[in-house]
Amino acid sequence: MRSPSVVVKLLSLPLLVVLAGCGGKPSIDVPASLTSIGQATPVSVVVHDKHGVSKVTATLEQNGAQYPAWQSSAATKDADSTFNFTVGAKTTPQLKEGKAKLIVEATSAGFGHGSARVEREVSVVTQPPTVSADSDQHYLYRGMADLATLNVTGSYTAAGVRVGEQVFRAWPMPGGKPGLFSLYAFAWNMPDGTSPVVFASNGAGNDVTTPLTVIFPKKEQPVYTQHQIQVTDQFMNKVLGELDPNGTGDPVARFVKINSEMRKANNKTLSDLRLKTADHWLFSQTFARQANSAAEATFADNRAYIYHGQKIDQQTHLGYDLAVTQHVGVEASNDGRVVWAAPLGIYGNCVVVDHGYGLQTIYGHMSRIDVHEGDMVKRSQVMGLSGMTGMAGGDHIHFAMQLDGVQIDPKEWWDPHWIQDHVARRVELPGFSVSAAAAAPAPRSHHAGHKRR
Numbered sequence: 001m002r003s004p005s006v007v008v009k010l011l012s013l014p015l016l017v018v019l020a021g022c023g024g025k026p027s028i029d030v031p032a033s034l035t036s037i038g039q040a041t042p043v044s045v046v047v048h049d050k051h052g053v054s055k056v057t058a059t060l061e062q063n064g065a066q067y068p069a070w071q072s073s074a075a076t077k078d079a080d081s082t083f084n085f086t087v088g089a090k091t092t093p094q095l096k097e098g099k100a101k102l103i104v105e106a107t108s109a110g111f112g113h114g115s116a117r118v119e120r121e122v123s124v125v126t127q128p129p130t131v132s133a134d135s136d137q138h139y140l141y142r143g144m145a146d147l148a149t150l151n152v153t154g155s156y157t158a159a160g161v162r163v164g165e166q167v168f169r170a171w172p173m174p175g176g177k178p179g180l181f182s183l184y185a186f187a188w189n190m191p192d193g194t195s196p197v198v199f200a201s202n203g204a205g206n207d208v209t210t211p212l213t214v215i216f217p218k219k220e221q222p223v224y225t226q227h228q229i230q231v232t233d234q235f236m237n238k239v240l241g242e243l244d245p246n247g248t249g250d251p252v253a254r255f256v257k258i259n260s261e262m263r264k265a266n267n268k269t270l271s272d273l274r275l276k277t278a279d280h281w282l283f284s285q286t287f288a289r290q291a292n293s294a295a296e297a298t299f300a301d302n303r304a305y306i307y308h309g310q311k312i313d314q315q316t317h318l319g320y321d322l323a324v325t326q327h328v329g330v331e332a333s334n335d336g337r338v339v340w341a342a343p344l345g346i347y348g349n350c351v352v353v354d355h356g357y358g359l360q361t362i363y364g365h366m367s368r369i370d371v372h373e374g375d376m377v378k379r380s381q382v383m384g385l386s387g388m389t390g391m392a393g394g395d396h397i398h399f400a401m402q403l404d405g406v407q408i409d410p411k412e413w414w415d416p417h418w419i420q421d422h423v424a425r426r427v428e429l430p431g432f433s434v435s436a437a438a439a440a441p442a443p444r445s446h447h448a449g450h451k452r453r
Contacts, residue, residue: 026107038205040205047080052108053076141412146183166185188407243345273405338375367384
């Protein structure tokens with residue numbers, strides 16, 4: 001027969017096992033983007049602990065001294081808890097400009113109250129940067145581009161031009177000259193009254209702006225055309241067979257989904273290619289137009305899609321449809337580096353060429369691609385053959401241009417005088433000369449039938 005002490009020990013074992021399972025330490029996630037703090041920098045910390053958290057604290061350490069900065073007001077039972085607070089010189093006036101350390105500690109609500117600690121090196125930046133813009137008058141046209149120069153002093157992590165919610169990066173002036181410049185655009189759908197500003201910001205949450213002197217010539221603003229695209233059964237079947245071969249259900253709904261949702265996703269892919277741009281000019285000449293081409297559609301055409309007499313969709317066409325002959329050689333508009341050479345949804349077989357500083361050209365609906373990502377191409381070099389892949393109803397080249405991910409009207413870049421007045425006059429563009437620019441005529445406008453889609 002077991003003694004009472006043995007029985008007590010045996011009965012206590014399950015309790016010990018349960019208590020042991022209630023221990024452990026929480027884990028703490030501090031955003032990697034937090035590298036600087038200023039007067040009052042917002043911080044968002046996520047603490048993971050299946051038993052909840054009893055306490056979270058934030059401490060600032062500088063030159064061996066520690067300053068309590070924040071403490072959670074109540075415990076939480078959630079397994080994943082987000083804590084938002086601010087730190088900086090406003091609540092910790094002892095901080096000086098320079099290096100510091102943010103220490104975040106969390107204590108588990110479980111048995112044993114295990115704790116965890118994360119330390120993050122930060123820079124204390126209490127003074128915002130200053131930014132000044134050039135004194136030029138900037139003539140802006142909807143859907144088109146311009147260039148501004150700016151100067152920034154103080155500590156900053158980002159600078160450039162901001163137009164509404166669109167941000168265009170600033171780059172060091174070419175040739176080692178002082179200052180920065182930014183190629184920017186006033187998008188085709190930007191609300192009237194939006195004022196472009198130059199800006200500078202830092203990781204401490206400081207953001208300063210100053211306006212550009214901008215003029216919108218009313219009589220010369222573009223007027224975008226309205227078109228009706230007659231969607232035939234043959235075209236719908238072609239699009240569905242190529243872009244949704246395994247789909248089921250209503251063909252019209254599938255077509256509209258491709259035309260809207262796939263279009264949006266494809267444009268996002270194109271926009272993301274801005275991250276692959278070179279930090280220097282890759283061209284020195286005016287952009288060339290596809291030789292002997294007729295423009296069957298132009299930039300920002302508003303298209304209503306009509307199927308059996310009913311409007312089923314409406315989209316904006318952000319490029320030029322250039323037609324020559326069937327399977328014509330697709331020419332690079334200027335020197336650059338290929339950053340995309342693959343199928344891309346509604347654009348079919350697609351090539352994107354980077355020309356530096358966020359400026360890129362797009363070539364869609366090709367029947368064949370003869371270049372690869374990373375290839376350097378020369379102005380007017382043939383990169384493949386035109387076709388009708390993707391959402392195209394006839395053989396042509398979809399030619400488009402984007403600036404820092406925002407699609408723009410290419411026609412200014414076909415004009416050597418515009419490049420001279422708006423770009424080369426303000427920043428160094430080695431080798432560029434108006435007199436040496438090709439004087440090719442603009443693409444012929446041809447809208448009969450609107451067969452290109």
